[in-house]
Amino acid sequence: MELNSGIYAGALRGELMLRNRLWAKGRAHVESYGAAPVIVYEPEGGLHGNFFDPAYAAILQNPQWSRRFDKIHAQGRSLPKCLPASSGEQARRWRELDSSMSSDALLMNIFCTPAVQHSASIRHALGVDLHAEPEFGWKARVPLANGRVDRTEVDMRWGSLLIEAKLTESDFQTRAASIVESYRDFDTVFDRDLLPQAVLKAVRRRTAREFPEEFSQEPEEAVDPANLPFAAIIAEAHQSAIAARAWESAPGEPAYGGYQLIRNVLAAHAERCSFCVLHDARRPDLREAWFRIMAAVKSADLRARCKVLTWQELVALFPADLAPLSAFLDSKYGIVKPGGQPTIPGDSILAHLL
Numbered sequence: 001m002e003l004n005s006g007i008y009a010g011a012l013r014g015e016l017m018l019r020n021r022l023w024a025k026g027r028a029h030v031e032s033y034g035a036a037p038v039i040v041y042e043p044e045g046g047l048h049g050n051f052f053d054p055a056y057a058a059i060l061q062n063p064q065w066s067r068r069f070d071k072i073h074a075q076g077r078s079l080p081k082c083l084p085a086s087s088g089e090q091a092r093r094w095r096e097l098d099s100s101m102s103s104d105a106l107l108m109n110i111f112c113t114p115a116v117q118h119s120a121s122i123r124h125a126l127g128v129d130l131h132a133e134p135e136f137g138w139k140a141r142v143p144l145a146n147g148r149v150d151r152t153e154v155d156m157r158w159g160s161l162l163i164e165a166k167l168t169e170s171d172f173q174t175r176a177a178s179i180v181e182s183y184r185d186f187d188t189v190f191d192r193d194l195l196p197q198a199v200l201k202a203v204r205r206r207t208a209r210e211f212p213e214e215f216s217q218e219p220e221e222a223v224d225p226a227n228l229p230f231a232a233i234i235a236e237a238h239q240s241a242i243a244a245r246a247w248e249s250a251p252g253e254p255a256y257g258g259y260q261l262i263r264n265v266l267a268a269h270a271e272r273c274s275f276c277v278l279h280d281a282r283r284p285d286l287r288e289a290w291f292r293i294m295a296a297v298k299s300a301d302l303r304a305r306c307k308v309l310t311w312q313e314l315v316a317l318f319p320a321d322l323a324p325l326s327a328f329l330d331s332k333y334g335i336v337k338p339g340g341q342p343t344i345p346g347d348s349i350l351a352h353l354l
């Protein structure tokens with residue numbers, strides 16, 4: 001039975017929104033427009049509200065890590081403009097890493113913290129070489145059947161370990177079968193019949209009002225105002241059924257679910273690396289999706305190099321000197337080690353809602 005990704009993703013986004021409303025007090029930030037606003041932070045005096053202070057200091061000192069801030073926020077238009085630091089300066093554009101929902105920011109909060117990189121227990125648990133340094137947005141070279149390569153971006157490479165990080169993303173994306181099957185080693189690595197199958201519609205979903213031929217041209221009888229709510233419900237259900245039938249009959253293209261996972265497993269195969277999915281324990285749907293991809297891997301050796309870990313399980317590996325980072329993750333993300341109870345900074349969420 002497949003789990004509903006939208007329910008789990010929406011619940012986690014709601015919790016993070018409330019947590020960050022409290023965390024953002026006294027820090028430079030804005031809220032996005034819309035019914036479900038997202039907190040977005042901006043740098044201020046060498047600090048950044050979306051980052052653990054030691055991690056952000058390390059990022060500023062590392063040019064390769066700092067380049068991750070070059071990625072512009074995809075929904076920047078839904079945000080208030082960022083004010084310039086001083087008169088005459090151009091306003092800063094919002095970045096992906098500014099968002100409180102960014103899985104990349106969470107990843108860097110943890111692995112850019114010097115004490116995490118130097119922790120023998122964390123390196124041992126993840127199977128990372130002693131002197132390796134994390135690389136974010138690492139470009140793999142996955143061979144294609146036509147002799148070219150796909151410069152797939154992997155969220156992080158740490159030695160011989162590739163990591164795909166997830167937080168509130170709805171899924172691992174779906175791509176047309178023609179694209180997925182164009183990788184040179186696709187059939188070597190996977191049993192295609194065991195991969196999750198999907199259909200991509202070639203046209204946009206239309207509303208029921210765009211199908212006038214479905215409606216009667218006869219004059220409608222007057223509706224008793226007392227029955228208006230019930231009549232409205234019947235009409236809405238009727239129109240939804242029309243739109244659903246049209247969507248089902250629209251032409252489609254065979255596709256595979258879990259495209260990001262398929263692509264990264266192929267990258268691990270090509271590079272002789274291990275691959276780990278890092279996700280939140282509050283997202284069992286993502287773990288189930290990953291297990292479906294793992295089940296289709298033919299090689300036992302490659303399956304053994306495929307891993308899954310929750311942020312909560314990662315926190316359990318922290319040594320005692322990482323207590324401040326643990327407190328940061330608890331307050332801002334609600335991430336604590338398994339069996340722990342997340343705390344709420346300041347007022348309780350209930351009091352905040354009231």
